[in-house]
Amino acid sequence: MPTPPLHMRRIGFDPAPELAEVRDGGARLVDLPQGDRVWLVTRIADVREVLGDPRRFGNSAPHLVPGAPALSEEELALVRPGNLLGFDPPEHTRLRRLVAGEFTGRRMRLLQPRIHRIVADRLDELERGGPPADVVAGFALPIPSLVICELLGVPYADRDDFQRRAATFFDVGLSGEQRVAIALESxxxxxxLVARARVxxxxxxxxxxxxxxLRDDELxxxxxxxxxxxxETTANMLGLGVLALLEDPARRERxxxxxxxxxxxxxxxxxVVHTGVPRVCLTDVELGGRVMRAGDLVVCSLPAANRDPDLVADPDELDLSREPVGHVAFGHGVHHCLGAPLARMEMRLAFPALLARFPGLHVLPQELHFRTQQVVYGLEALRVAW
Structure with missing residues (x-):
């Protein structure tokens, strides 16, 4: 298996030590697998600066997936309409304003009882199947899939297909042609689905x-x-999160x-998200002790920034009693994840429900396989019993 690019390297739960070295020395020029040379930024203050200033760091680079080949103008025209990740203000502002209200308040309140039901149904399925069970396949993957179905009105019978598309789309080893084929299918x-909603x-x-x-192509x-x-993001948080929680009884209780x-x-x-969409410098700028030129690409390491001692004391310790801090797991600034309220709700409901249903839940001896080649980090499987 090829070595992942530096911004994707991890050892178990932790970012690779080399990322801490980059953080200590400021920004560093690194090579991506497809030959692009980019600035890697890892300090929490620098990451916030890059993500929070669309006037100097544009979000319209031809790389929607870091480490993957740059998209052609034709490919960008296919995948960009309606994709908030592909635009800067004012176009981004227009799109986000039209949809942001649906991810707060009333919509979330309407979804909460349905998420409760979805979680309970999956736990019933696990219980019926009996141990041993794969908590990734039986819990982490289907819950967000069903929630997104509920949000968008996607028929449940179609969920396996878009899970497959999601899993393959975020593989950095895909060629441009493969990525376009998946995008066309999706x-x-x-x-x-939009045509049915119009009628x-x-x-x-x-x-x-x-x-x-919103136009049809934007929808x-x-x-x-x-x-x-x-x-993809919530599923991997659920899978990795279960493994982390089961390592220590105090974490379960908390x-x-x-x-x-x-x-x-x-x-x-x-x-679990290694980095957001690469930014492109719109002007010459000094950051992390380095001078970046207009046109340079910048990649922000979100895991390294969230382990920065300037953010929290003892950043490598998982302390569930810690007061919440301004982490960048959902990004930062105008491109802060639109679905963050929904993802938080799913996790707040799913983790306690799983632990309450199976008080004796424990991880079975196994070789863990992490998704090291994926843009969203996670586990391939996690066998448990109770």
Whole structure:
């Protein structure tokens, strides 16, 4: 298996030690597998500066997936409409304003009882199957998949296909042609879904947004982003999070007692998204003691930033009693993850429910395989018993 690029290297739960070395020395020029030379930024202050200033660091680089080949203009035209990751203000502001309200308040309140039911159903399935069980396949993967189905109005029978698309899309080893093929397949499905919503709108997200000023291709792009990013990130947080919680009985107790704070610390410590979309310098800028030129690409290491001693004391320790801090697991600034409230809700409900249902839950002896070649870090499987 090829060595992942530096910003994706980990040892178990932890970012590779080389990332701490980069953080101590400021930004560093590194090579990505496809030959691009980029600035790697790892300090929490520098990461916030890059992510928080779209006037100097643009989000319109031709690399929607770090480490993957740059997309051609034709490919960008295919995947960019409606994809918030591909735009800067003011176009980003227009798109986000139209959809942001659906991820707070009423929509989240409507989803909460359904998420409770989805979690309970998956736990029932695990219990019926009996131990041993794979908590990734039986718990971590299906819960966010079903939640996104509920949010968008996707028929449950279609969930296996978009899980497959999500898993393959985030593999940095894909060629440009393979990535475009997946994008075409996904967008064809979403186009059909949007067309049905136009004719017969429901009370799901697409049903509401068809009444907005969003074009059909923008609705398709937004749905595609939610299906891919919304499922993959939460699923990997759930899988890795279970492994981390089961390492220490005190962590289990804390998660059940104070899930809000515990989830925030897990988000900081695990940070399953290695980096956001690469930024491009729009002007010459000095950062991390280095001069970056207009046109240079910048990649921010989110796990390294969240383990920065300038953010928290003892940053490599998972302390679920820690007061929540301003971590960057969901990004920062105008591109802060739109679905963060939904992801938090899923974890706050799912982790305590799993631990309460199976008080004797424990990890079985096994060789753990981490998803080292994926843009979103996680576990391939986790065998447990109770």
């Amino acid at each position: 967008r064809a499905y979403l186009t059909e 017969e709108p429901g009370d799901d997200l697409l049903g509401v947004l068809v009444a907005s000023d 398709v792009g937004l749905g595609d982003l939610l299906l891919l990013a919304g499922h 998660m059940c007692e104070e899930p809000d704070a515990a989830v925030e610390e897990l988000l900081r410590w695990l940070t």
